[in-house]
Amino acid sequence: MDHAFAVKKLSEFLKLVNTHLNDLDAATGDAGSDWPEWPQDLVLQQVWARQIMNAYEPGLGDVAQDESERYYWHQVRAAAVEALGRALSAEEIAEFLRPTSPAVAADSLHPWVWDSAAPLWAAEARQDAVLAAARTVNRRLQQKLSRHDVGESDLCLQTFAVTDPTAGKPRLRFPGDRDTPTWRARQEGAKYLAAGVFLAIRNVAAHEDHVSWSEQEALEHLATLSVLARWIETCTVETST
Known part of the structure; x- marks a missing residue:
């Protein structure tokens, strides 16, 4: 897996999610079951992000829609952050967990x-x-x-x-x-x-x-x-x- 690519796409997606959550927080009340139309960039990036999240852990990106839009995006953000953490540490973890090999003196x-x-x-x-x-x-x-x-x-x-x-x-x-x-x-x-x-x-x-x-x-x-x-x-x- 290209971990650098995953880091790039997840970071871009998280910026959009945070912007959307800030917009929701700026609005009065809770969107409840009245789901507005999401920004196009957010929707497009979520397609990438969902596949990347599921690549690191099957089902991680399949967040079910809740009655609260704000709660849904908080759950999506948490899943994306977990996937980002895995992408950032993947190579280091793989190196650490690699079986110790003999060396030629x-x-x-x-x-x-x-x-x-x-x-x-x-x-x-x-x-x-x-x-x-x-x-x-x-x-x-x-x-x-x-x-x-x-x-x-x-x-x-x-x-x-x-x-x-x-x-x-x-x-x-x-x-x-x-x-x-x-x-x-x-x-x-x-x-x-x-x-x-x-x-x-x-x-x-x-x-x-x-x-x-x-x-x-x-x-x-x-x-x-x-x-x-x-x-x-x-x-x-x-x-x-």
């Missing part, structure tokens, strides 16, 4: 990632922080495999492949039973995620003059690199015999 990311990124992050150079972390992860991967002859993405595709290693092309292997579909799926998933990290995150950070990553987006990129770093550290190296 940047300094708890894998040290290959955060130790590289932290100084640049502190300088608000988020793009450079992500790039530094990606380069460190790549260097660690190269060192673990003793390979410096191929680009990051190709290295990941070869490294996590389920095929047997060949001369000069070792593999990284997750622990577990290699005869199970789960183990194979984990290897395949790591292969494509790792390659994707370098293609879609590292390359963008390295080759774009400026990326418009928000702090949250940059942190998510670091978290993805942290996942990859933990996988690389967890896996064992398998070479050809």
